[in-house]
Amino acid sequence: MSQQPRERETTTPPVTGGDRAGLSRRRLLTLGAVGAVGVVAAGGAYAVSRGPGLPSLPQLPGLVEPSPPELRIDPQPVDFADLAARRRIGSAAYVYEVTGRAATYYVTEPFGARLDRWLALHRRHVGQAPDEIRSYGAWVRGSSTSWHSSGEAIDIARLRADGRDLTSLRHDQWRDAPATELKRRLSLYWRTAAGLHHEFADVLTYLFDAAHDNHIHVDLGRFGPEQPRLIRRSDAQVQAVQAMCRHVWGRTDVQITGDFDDVTRDATTQILEKAGGPGELADSREAWQAFMVATMEHA
Numbered sequence: 001m002s003q004q005p006r007e008r009e010t011t012t013p014p015v016t017g018g019d020r021a022g023l024s025r026r027r028l029l030t031l032g033a034v035g036a037v038g039v040v041a042a043g044g045a046y047a048v049s050r051g052p053g054l055p056s057l058p059q060l061p062g063l064v065e066p067s068p069p070e071l072r073i074d075p076q077p078v079d080f081a082d083l084a085a086r087r088r089i090g091s092a093a094y095v096y097e098v099t100g101r102a103a104t105y106y107v108t109e110p111f112g113a114r115l116d117r118w119l120a121l122h123r124r125h126v127g128q129a130p131d132e133i134r135s136y137g138a139w140v141r142g143s144s145t146s147w148h149s150s151g152e153a154i155d156i157a158r159l160r161a162d163g164r165d166l167t168s169l170r171h172d173q174w175r176d177a178p179a180t181e182l183k184r185r186l187s188l189y190w191r192t193a194a195g196l197h198h199e200f201a202d203v204l205t206y207l208f209d210a211a212h213d214n215h216i217h218v219d220l221g222r223f224g225p226e227q228p229r230l231i232r233r234s235d236a237q238v239q240a241v242q243a244m245c246r247h248v249w250g251r252t253d254v255q256i257t258g259d260f261d262d263v264t265r266d267a268t269t270q271i272l273e274k275a276g277g278p279g280e281l282a283d284s285r286e287a288w289q290a291f292m293v294a295t296m297e298h299a
Contacts, residue, residue, distance in 0.1 A: 073221075073224075074144045074145075075144050075145070075146060075147045075149055075150040075152070075221065076144065076150050077141070077142060077143065077144055077146075077149040077150060078149070078150055078151055079141075080106040080139050080141075080151070082151075083106040083107055083108060083139055083151040084106065084107060084108065084109045084112055085104050085105075085106055086104065086105055086106070086107065086112050087102065087103070087104050087105075089112075089115045089116060089119050089133045090115070090116045090119035090120055090123075091119070091129075091131070092119060092130045092131055092132055092133045092159075093131065093132045093133070094133055094135060095132050095133065095134045095135070095160075096134075096135065096136075096137070097134040097135060097136050097157040097158070097215075098136070100134075105135065105137065105138040105139065105154070106138060106139035106151055107138050107139060107151045107152065107154065108150075108151045108152055110220075110225060111151060111152045111153075111154075111220060114199055114200070114220070115154065117199060118195055118196060118198070118199040118200075119133070121195050121198060121199065121293075121296070122159075122192065122195045122296070125195065125293055125296035125297050126167075126188075126191050126192065126195065126296050126297075127299075128159060128161070128166045128167065129161060130159040130160055130161050130166055131160070131161045131162070132159075132160040132161070133156065133158075133159060133160075134156075134157045134158040134159075134160060135154055135155055135156055135157055135215070136155040136157055136214070136215050137154070137155055138151065138153065138154040138155075139151045147202070147219035147220065147221045148219075152219050152220045152221065153217065153218065153219035153220075153221075154217075154218060154219075155215040155216070155217050156169055156196075156215055156216050156217075156218070157169055157170055157214060157215045158170060159192065166188075167188045167189065167191075167192045168185065168188075168189075169189060169192065169193075169214075169215055169216045170214050170215070171189070171205075171206040171213050171214065172206075172213040172214045173214075175206075175213075183247075186243075186247040187247055187248055187299075189205075189247075190240070190243050190244045190247045190248050190295070191244075191248055191295060191296050191298070191299075192216075193205055193216060193240055193243075193244070194244060194248075194291075194292040194293075194295035194296045195292065195296050196216060196218050197228060197237070197240055197288075197292050198228070198288075198289055198292040198293065198296075199218075199227075199228070200218040200219065200220065200228060201220070201221070201222035201223045201226075201228035201229075201231075201237075202217075202218065202219045202220070202221050202222050202236070203216060203217070203218050203236065203237075203240065204216065204217040204218075204236055205236070205239075205240060205243075207236070207239045207240070207243060207256065208235075208236050208239075227285055227289065228285070228288060229284065229285040229288045230260075230281055230282045230288050232260045232282055235258035238257075238258050238259065238260045238264070239256055239257075239258045241260075241264065241268060241281065241291070242254050242255065242256045242257065242258075242264055243256055244295045245264065245267045245268065245271070248295050248298050249267070249271060249295070249298060251267045253267070254267050260282065265280060265281070265282070268280070268281040268291060269281065271291060271294060271295075272287060272290060272291055272294070274294070275290050275291070275293075275294040276290075277290040277291065277294075278290065
């Protein structure tokens with residue numbers, strides 16, 4: 001099984017300032033790409049609605065085309081002055097986890113819009129309304145091996161409201177909690193991760209490696225502006241699905257192996273059947289989205 005590229009971690013935000021320079025070629029290309037997504041979004045691709053019981057499926061306008069191939073392109077490092085300076089994700093303030101202070105983060109405009117859409121999805125289907133998102137950072141000056149250096153990645157640590165945690169993605173802080181508390185924490189962790197998997201193809205959790213024990217990393221590296229779908233050979237995606245089956249859906253027969261085996265396929269198919277999903281998880285992007293929304297809703 002091949003793994004997604006490991007990301008370099010960012011521990012400090014940029015400290016330099018000044019007016020943002022003109023649009024770079026990289027930014028123009030990215031903005032052009034998100035324009036195509038805007039058409040789909042307006043047609044309802046991201047409008048996942050809550051009905052009685054389990055959520056209804058996202059609907060794509062017109063004929064659904066076959067899933068495009070993965071975009072195996074390398075990150076293109078940019079200076080933070082060529083990125084959008086942001087202080088919020090949706091309605092929540094952005095706070096640097098290391099200092100506990102509100103901060104500015106730098107990302108491409110399409111990536112910022114994707115973060116806003118994720119938080120709206122989380123509010124709707126998990127039912128939490130954070131006023132603060134704590135993060136270990138987004139842009140970092142680096143090499144072409146890190147999507148952080150291109151302004152298309154972020155490390156999310158905690159979702160908070162009224163001075164308390166709603167969901168902690170700091171597995172390092174609660175992994176040794178008593179069984180009942182650990183069960184609650186894991187359920188919230190993986191329901192939150194489901195929303196991130198709905199929007200981002202590359203989502204790295206504590207299952208990926210020890211470097212991600214205190215945050216979840218997301219980026220746009222695999223598909224760019226396209227919505228995610230299941231890549232069966234992706235250890236990160238398959239492990240996450242298996243963890244959701246176990247820790248959210250109570251399917252203890254599913255083992256976290258990274259292999260999309262028959263037990264995992266059967267369990268996800270049964271979950272999708274309850275949600276009115278279109279076939280099996282690996283069949284389509286719509287099935288992937290339906291599984292993630294159902295998981296977010298399953299308290």
